[in-house]
Amino acid sequence: MVTLKIDGKKVTVRKLSTVLDAARKLDIPIPTLCHHPELSPFGGCRLCLIEIKGYPKPVASCTTFAKEGMEIITASPSLEKLRRTTLELILSDHPKDCMVCERAGDCKLQELAYFYGIRENRFEGERRIYTKKDNNPFVAREMEKCILCGQCVRICDEIQGVGAIDFAYRGLKTKICPPFEKDLDCEFCGQCVSVCPTGALTGKMWAHKGRQNFKEVETVCPYCGCGCNLTLHVWRNEVIRVSSKEDTINEGWLCAKGRFGYGFIHSPDRLAKPLIRTAPKEGVDLNKPQNSSRFTIHDSQFKEVSWDEALDYIAVKLKETKEKYGSDAVGGLSSARCTNEENYLFQKFIRAVIGTNNVDHCARY
Amino acid sequence: MNKDIAIKVCAGTGGVASGGEEVLSAFRNSISSAGLEATIYEKCSAHRVGCRGFCAKDVLVDVIINGEKTTYKHIKPDMVARIFDEHIMKGNPVTEWIVGEAYFNFHNKQTKVVLSHCGEIDPEDINAYIAVGGYKAAKKAFASMSPEEIVDVVKSSNLRGRGGAGFPTGIKWELGLRIESDIKYVICNGDEGDPGAFMDRSVMEGDPHAVIEGMIICAKATGSHHGYIYVRAEYPLAVKRLQMAIDQCKQSGFLGNNIFGTDFGFDLKIFQGAGAFVCGEATALMRSIEGKRGMPTPKLWRSAEKGLWDKPTVLNNVETFANIPRIIMNGANWYRNLGTDRSGGTKVFSLSGKVKNTGLIEVPLGVTLRDIIFDIGGGIEGEKSFKALQTGGPSGGCIPAEFLDTEVDYESLAQVGSIMGSGGMVVLDETSCMVNTAKFFLEFTQAESCGKCTPCRIGTKRMLEILERITSGNGKEGDIELLEELGHHIRATSLCGLGMTAPNPVLSTLRYFRNEYESHIRDKKCPAAVCKDLITYSVLEEICNGCGACKRACPADAVRGKRKSPHRIDPEICIKCGTCFDACKFKAIIKI
Numbered sequence: 001m002v003t004l005k006i007d008g009k010k011v012t013v014r015k016l017s018t019v020l021d022a023a024r025k026l027d028i029p030i031p032t033l034c035h036h037p038e039l040s041p042f043g044g045c046r047l048c049l050i051e052i053k054g055y056p057k058p059v060a061s062c063t064t065f066a067k068e069g070m071e072i073i074t075a076s077p078s079l080e081k082l083r084r085t086t087l088e089l090i091l092s093d094h095p096k097d098c099m100v101c102e103r104a105g106d107c108k109l110q111e112l113a114y115f116y117g118i119r120e121n122r123f124e125g126e127r128r129i130y131t132k133k134d135n136n137p138f139v140a141r142e143m144e145k146c147i148l149c150g151q152c153v154r155i156c157d158e159i160q161g162v163g164a165i166d167f168a169y170r171g172l173k174t175k176i177c178p179p180f181e182k183d184l185d186c187e188f189c190g191q192c193v194s195v196c197p198t199g200a201l202t203g204k205m206w207a208h209k210g211r212q213n214f215k216e217v218e219t220v221c222p223y224c225g226c227g228c229n230l231t232l233h234v235w236r237n238e239v240i241r242v243s244s245k246e247d248t249i250n251e252g253w254l255c256a257k258g259r260f261g262y263g264f265i266h267s268p269d270r271l272a273k274p275l276i277r278t279a280p281k282e283g284v285d286l287n288k289p290q291n292s293s294r295f296t297i298h299d300s301q302f303k304e305v306s307w308d309e310a311l312d313y314i315a316v317k318l319k320e321t322k323e324k325y326g327s328d329a330v331g332g333l334s335s336a337r338c339t340n341e342e343n344y345l346f347q348k349f350i351r352a353v354i355g356t357n358n359v360d361h362c363a364r365y
Numbered sequence: 366m367n368k369d370i371a372i373k374v375c376a377g378t379g380g381v382a383s384g385g386e387e388v389l390s391a392f393r394n395s396i397s398s399a400g401l402e403a404t405i406y407e408k409c410s411a412h413r414v415g416c417r418g419f420c421a422k423d424v425l426v427d428v429i430i431n432g433e434k435t436t437y438k439h440i441k442p443d444m445v446a447r448i449f450d451e452h453i454m455k456g457n458p459v460t461e462w463i464v465g466e467a468y469f470n471f472h473n474k475q476t477k478v479v480l481s482h483c484g485e486i487d488p489e490d491i492n493a494y495i496a497v498g499g500y501k502a503a504k505k506a507f508a509s510m511s512p513e514e515i516v517d518v519v520k521s522s523n524l525r526g527r528g529g530a531g532f533p534t535g536i537k538w539e540l541g542l543r544i545e546s547d548i549k550y551v552i553c554n555g556d557e558g559d560p561g562a563f564m565d566r567s568v569m570e571g572d573p574h575a576v577i578e579g580m581i582i583c584a585k586a587t588g589s590h591h592g593y594i595y596v597r598a599e600y601p602l603a604v605k606r607l608q609m610a611i612d613q614c615k616q617s618g619f620l621g622n623n624i625f626g627t628d629f630g631f632d633l634k635i636f637q638g639a640g641a642f643v644c645g646e647a648t649a650l651m652r653s654i655e656g657k658r659g660m661p662t663p664k665l666w667r668s669a670e671k672g673l674w675d676k677p678t679v680l681n682n683v684e685t686f687a688n689i690p691r692i693i694m695n696g697a698n699w700y701r702n703l704g705t706d707r708s709g710g711t712k713v714f715s716l717s718g719k720v721k722n723t724g725l726i727e728v729p730l731g732v733t734l735r736d737i738i739f740d741i742g743g744g745i746e747g748e749k750s751f752k753a754l755q756t757g758g759p760s761g762g763c764i765p766a767e768f769l770d771t772e773v774d775y776e777s778l779a780q781v782g783s784i785m786g787s788g789g790m791v792v793l794d795e796t797s798c799m800v801n802t803a804k805f806f807l808e809f810t811q812a813e814s815c816g817k818c819t820p821c822r823i824g825t826k827r828m829l830e831i832l833e834r835i836t837s838g839n840g841k842e843g844d845i846e847l848l849e850e851l852g853h854h855i856r857a858t859s860l861c862g863l864g865m866t867a868p869n870p871v872l873s874t875l876r877y878f879r880n881e882y883e884s885h886i887r888d889k890k891c892p893a894a895v896c897k898d899l900i901t902y903s904v905l906e907e908i909c910n911g912c913g914a915c916k917r918a919c920p921a922d923a924v925r926g927k928r929k930s931p932h933r934i935d936p937e938i939c940i941k942c943g944t945c946f947d948a949c950k951f952k953a954i955i956k957i
Contacts, residue, residue, distance in 0.1 A: 043663035044817045046858045057857050063663030085854045089823040122847060123823075125830040148816060167658050167816060170641065172826040174816025 004070040019061040020048055023074055030074050031083060031112055033090075033197050034149035035062045038251065039158055042150050046086050047112070050074050058082065084116050092123040093172070094198075095144050102140075103199035105212050109147060110198075128172065138188040138204055138260045143175055146200040152176060152192030159253060160191050190259040194243065194252065203260060209240040221258040225339050226250065228258050239265050274310035275302040322354060331358035370409040370453060372396075373427040374440075375484065377416025377570050378563070378602055383423040384441060389413050391445035392426075399454070409453075412493070415571015416563075417484025418725030419471055422464060425484075428452055438464045467743055471722045474740045476703065478711045479687045480727045483571030488606050491613035494574040500619060502690035503581045507625045510693075512542050515586035519689065522697035523709030528554055528645070528682035529757065529786040530862070531708065531775035540669035541587035541679040549589035550673045551580050552680040554650060555596040555603065558642035559758030560809055562789040564713040565683035567725050569596065569603035572687065573610040577633065579686030581619065582693060584631040587679050591632055595650050598637040607635055642813035645787075646861050647672075647680050649815065660815045661861035682787070684713055704730035705774050712773070712785070718755070718792035719746050728773070735769040738792055749794040753877070757786025759806040759813075760866030762873025763799060782873040784866060798895035799878040800885055804832040806870040814863065821864030824855040828871060836896040840886035848882075849875060894956045897941045901957060906931035908953035915945035915954060 003012045006023050013022045018041065023030050033045035043063040050061045053071035058079060061072075073079070091113060098104045130143045150167070153176060157163045164186035168177050178184050193201045217232040229248035233241035239262050246252040264270055279301045305313070321329055332350035334343050343361065350359040374380070374389040392411040417425065422438035428448065429435075435458045437448065444462065452458045486493040494500070506515055520535025541549065553576060557565040569576060580592050596604050611633055614620040622630040636654050643649045644659040651673045653659035672678025688710060692700045701709040713727045714737070721743035728737060734754055738744070745751050753763040762783035764771065771777050775785050793802060811825035828851050831844050852868035852875075859865045875882060884890050891899040904915075904924075909931040916924040916932060923939040926932030934945065934954075946954045 041663055041665065042817075043860050044819070046819050046860065049858060060663065060860070063665055065665060082854060082858055085850070086819050086858060089819050089827065092827065093823050123827045123851075125827050147819075148822065150817070167660065170643075170816055171812045171814045172816075172822060174814075174822060 002066050002068045004066050004068065004072065006072045007074055013066050017066050019050060019052075019064045019066050019070070019072060022066045023050075023061060023072075028074055030061055031115075032062060033108055033112070033147060034151060036151050036154070036195055039151060039154040039195075042154065044148065044150055045090075047083050049079055049082055051076060051079060080116075084118070087112055087116055087118060088121050088123055090147050091118060092121050092125055093127050094147065095127075095142075101145070101199040102202040102206055102211065103196075107199060108197035126172065128175070130175070133183050134204075136184055136188060136204075138190060138256065139184055139193055140202045140204045140207065141184065142200055142202075143177075144200075145198045146176060147198055148174060148176065149197055150176070151195040151197070152201060155191045155195050156186075160187075160189055162186055162189075165192070188256045188260065189254070190256060191253060194254070194259070203241065205260065205263070206241050209238075210235045214240065221254070222337060223255075223257040223261065224336050225343065227339055228254055230254070230258060232262075273304050274307055276305050276310060276313055277301065278303045318354065327355035328358060330354050330356055332356075332360070334359070334361050336361065336363045369431050371427075371429040372409075372411040372453075373414045373429070373484070374411065375415075375417060375423055375425045376413035376488075377420070377483070377567055378600075379416055379420030379423045380425070381602065385413065385424045387442040388424050388426065388440050388445060391442040392449070395445060395449040395453075399449070412487040413489065414485060415483040415488045416567040416725065417472075417571075418480065418567070418727075419468060419722070420724050421722070422468065425464070427484075428458075430456070436464045436468065437462045438468070467722055470743060471724065471726070471741055474736070475727050476711050476729045477727050478691055478700075478703070479568060479575070479684055479713055480571070480725065481691075482575060483567055486572070488571050488573055489609055491574060491610065491617060494572070498694065499574050499690070500578055502693035503578045503585075503619065504625055506582045506585050506693055507627055507629065510585075512586045512588060515582060515693070516542055518692060518697045519586070520697075522692045522700040523704060523707070524685065524688055524692060524700065525708045525775065526682060527684035527688070527712065527787070529760075529784060529788075531785060534681060534685055537669060537679060537681070538583065538586050540667065541589070541677055544670055544677045546677045548591065548674075548676045549587055550676055550678040551583050551587065551589045551592040552650070552654070552673065552678055553580055553592070553594040553683055553686055554645060554647070554680055555594055555600070555683045556638045556645040556650060557597065557600075557683070557787060558640075558645050558813075559760075559787055559789045561717050561791065562715050562758055562787055564715055564725060564788045566600055566603055568683050568687050568713070569600065570606055573603075573607045574614075575687040575690055576607070576683055577610055577614055577620070579681075579689035580633065581624070581631055582689050583679060583681070583686065585629065587677075589679065590630050593634055593636050593654055593673075595636050595638055595644070595654065597640055599640055604635060604637060611635070641815070642809075643815045643861070643863050646863060648861070650680070651678065658815075660817050661863070663860065684788075705772065707776060708774050712788060714788040714790045716742050716790045716792070718790075719749065719794040719797070720744070720792040721746050730774045731772045733770045733772055734764065737773070737790065738769070742792065745792065745794050747794075749796060751792070752795050752797055753793045753799065753802075753874075755783075755791040755793060755802065755806075755870070756789065757784035757866075757869070758789040759809045760784060760863070760869055761786045761789065762869040763793065763802065763877065764873070765877040782869070782876055784869065796893055796895070798836075798891050798893040799874040799881045800832065800836055800891075801893075801895050803870040803874045804829065804836055807832060807867065810863065810867040814867070815861075818858075818860040818864060820855040820858045821860070821867060824851055824859075825864070825867050827851060828855070828868065832871070835882065835885045836891070837898040838885075838889045838896075840882075842886065844886060845875065845879065845882050890957075900941060901936055902934050902939055902941065902943070902946060902954055903936075903957070904932050904934055905953045905955060906933075908951055910951060910953075912951075914948045914950065918944045918948035920944060 001012050009026055011022050011026050031047045034042045041063045043060045048061045049058040051058050051073040134141055165176050165178055214233040214235040217234055219230050221228040221230050228250040231243050232239045242259055242262050244252045244254050334346040347359045372392050374385055376385040396409050424440045426437045426440045427434055448459055516538045524534045525531040555565050620633050638644050641659045644653045646661045648662045649659040668678045704710045708730050711727050711729050716726050717723045726741050751766055753765050755763045764781050764783050768781045778785050807829045811829050814821045816822045831848055834840055852872045855868050856865050894900045911929040921938055921940045923935045924932050
């Protein structure tokens with residue numbers, strides 16, 4: 001452990017913590033744009049500069065280890081001036097279309113520009129202009145808004161292990177792009193979107209659906225047994241975005257399904273009530289071989305029932321089958337979408353209640 | 366006739382470009398057709414040798430007969446026959462082709478340590494290197510020195526990193542030695558990217574074995590068994606000769622397992638850089654070897670603790686390594702006494718610009734800038750007056766005449782607002798515009814920024830835009846102050862050395878030549894008459910005799926006038942290319 005003094009307050013942190021970690025522990029605000037606690041230190045935005053007693057010039061707090069006895073100043077007129085100039089530089093190469101930007105109100109850059117009151121910019125000059133080439137349905141890229149914080153590159157490489165994007169070119173023309181500047185073609189987990197501090201990366205389906213005043217509903221992802229925590233952003237009873245919070249079991253990370261696969265919620269095809277098949281559809285003879293081995297809702301006649309009715313019906317049928325043909329006439333197949341606990345209960349039910357070992361799981365084949 | 370004849374043909378990149386290889390084969394043909402090789406009583410050989418620094422006079426050829434050396438300049442293959450007949454066969458040197466006084470002035474005032482073999486031995490032959498005492502130092506280090514002893518010698522030699530930052534080499538090695546690790550690396554930084562600099566290139570091409578020997582000694586001193594030489598792919602000759610040298614070393618048992626018969630192994634590989642200036646920065650260089658994008662990474666750890674693939678790494682510049690064998694052989698005191706109190710030894714500079722003798726020079730640290738420019742360089746070309754010396758490449762600054770007596774070393778150059786850098790020196794005279802010079806260097810650095818940190822990526826671009834505004838006549842009041850603020854901001858906040866030093870050319874010219882900026886902005890005039898948008902060409906009618914040379918030369922048909930009567934330049938059509946100015950023999954055209 002090391003103890004240091006930040007803005008006159010003492011704090012003790014573990015060895016190999018950065019000064020930024022220590023300051024955050026004290027709840028001292030230091031502006032950052034490229035830092036992410038779960039990603040490797042980057043030191044690119046240069047906003048988190050601090051002064052250390054005995055050091056000849058300011059250093060970036062995100063890439064400086066806290067050392068015993070350090071005395072640190074996080075805010076001084078000269079530091080604020082440096083930060084302000086850096087921000088001006090970033091903004092001089094950034095579109096001023098916050099009014100229509102998807103991330104307005106949820107943009108770190110906008111927030112800093114607001115705090116520092118940057119209205120006029122002394123450094124107006126050439127800006128990067130790119131042609132859009134995204135044909136994928138998930139990630140919208142507006143690279144003019146990219147501030148090259150590199151969080152998307154790092155999360156794709158370090159957390160997701162994909163490495164679909166990286167830096168390319170040099171100087172002001174530096175950009176982040178897939179290999180050979182092709183269209184984005186990855187697994188579309190959208191992790192990059194979740195860490196982007198500006199409007200450079202957004203979900204395509206978010207567009208023009210609303211930016212604020214939505215209700216946040218905490219839930220668990222229904223897609224697999226991992227049980228990732230989701231935060232649904234609901235506006236007028238419609239889910240318009242899905243995100244996840246950092247203090248969850250999934251640490252805020254999501255996959256393509258969890259993040260972007262919410263379209264089924266409001267699908268008109270979605271089954272919302274239990275159905276019991278009453279008869280085959282007219283003209284379908286069940287004794288003759290069918291073209292498709294599956295019956296769809298269109299092949300059969302169904303009756304909408306309550307859950308009680310449906311469960312009673314299942315219980316009766318299972319009991320009948322077991323009595324008439326024996327336990328081994330029944331088999332159970334469970335789903336990877338169920339939780340571990342649900343799967344456990346299901347096999348327990350098949351083995352102990354039905355009395356057969358005919359139980360399996362979709363993930364096995 | 367019992368003669369010992371040696372012919373040395375310059376085959377550095379400059380020499381090869383001027384036809385050195387053809388000259389060499391012409392000599393070899395002449396020798397074999399004259400049957401000299403076959404005569405028992407005569408020993409005659411022709412070698413290629415590395416660059417001796419004075420590339421303006423290439424191809425340079427030494428003819429040494431019984432130890433008496435004659436040097437010829439500007440030799441072409443068709444001139445070989447005459448030299449061979451008259452000089453080698455008959456003993457009468459071809460006097461009109463012999464180098465003049467400038468050649469000897471250029472060389473005699475230097476102190477050659479690193480460059481001592483360049484121009485003397487065949488860089489492609491390990492035996493030539495061994496014949497001048499090569500690999501003795503490495504053998505000594507392996508046979509009779511402990512790692513601590515080697516580190517002590519390097520430490521007390523006062524050798525400092527020749528890449529530009531000047532970190533004491535011995536201390537770096539000591540860190541590398543002390544740290545414990547299963548794997549350690551030694552890296553040689555040959556990613557020389559400054560425009561106009563070719564110090565490391567000449568050493569790698571002219572004396573590759575010295576670099577390798579330095580690395581072998583470093584490996585022994587730090588307990589490392591793996592090494593890389595990072596060379597730019599734009600240096601194909603250096604890559605070729607280093608690879609030849611490595612192969613020869615492996616055959617001789619100087620590299621590989623059990624080197625010099627000990628149980629110590631050292632494996633050396635070449636890694637070719639893809640031409641990014643920023644890869645000369647240590648962390649970017651290591652990322653590049655790792656196969657990642659060459660971008661500097663924050664220095665949470667020293668390279669000696671966690672460098673290449675997070676293993677302890679000692680990284681030194683080409684010139685630094687080339688110094689090592691000499692230090693081991695001649696002792697720390699000898700080297701230390703060559704330099705100043707704070708930094709020992711010599712430094713190689715590439716001297717270029719408006720100076721009479723341009724080329725590669727080596728001087729002891731502590732000589733004055735005046736000695737370099739006026740003694741070795743022979744003064745300013747064309748009777749013009751000296752204005753400034755730009756040192757340290759694009760990261761350096763401009764030093765005005767009042768500091769000509771500054772002694773060259775890391776601290777003193779920093780004091781006057783420049784840097785030692787890797788050793789570029791560009792002499793500027795009264796016809797150089799300082800604003801334009803600053804713009805030139807900034808154009809380079811802003812384009813080479815890796816793009817990682819904000820001040821370097823956007824800040825240098827904005828500075829360049831302001832300079833472009835000023836040189837095109839659109840400068841505004843307040844631009845100078847803005848440049849200064851931005852320059853200090855970039856210097857204070859950038860992540861790596863590239864950004865921190867990028868504003869130097871601007872800040873140093875603002876410090877010493879502020880009036881030039883002011884006249885660009887306020888008077889819309891370029892005092893040195895360089896910035897195109899601020900000058901006009903006109904004809905002095907009282908001098909013009911109407912010869913028509915300017916009219917014929919003008920590519921834009923902007924010159925009007927009848928033959929034998931004074932001409933006139935139409936400013937609307939003139940594209941300010943300066944062709945008429947150069948074409949006029951009577952100095953009747955002026956630019957203001």
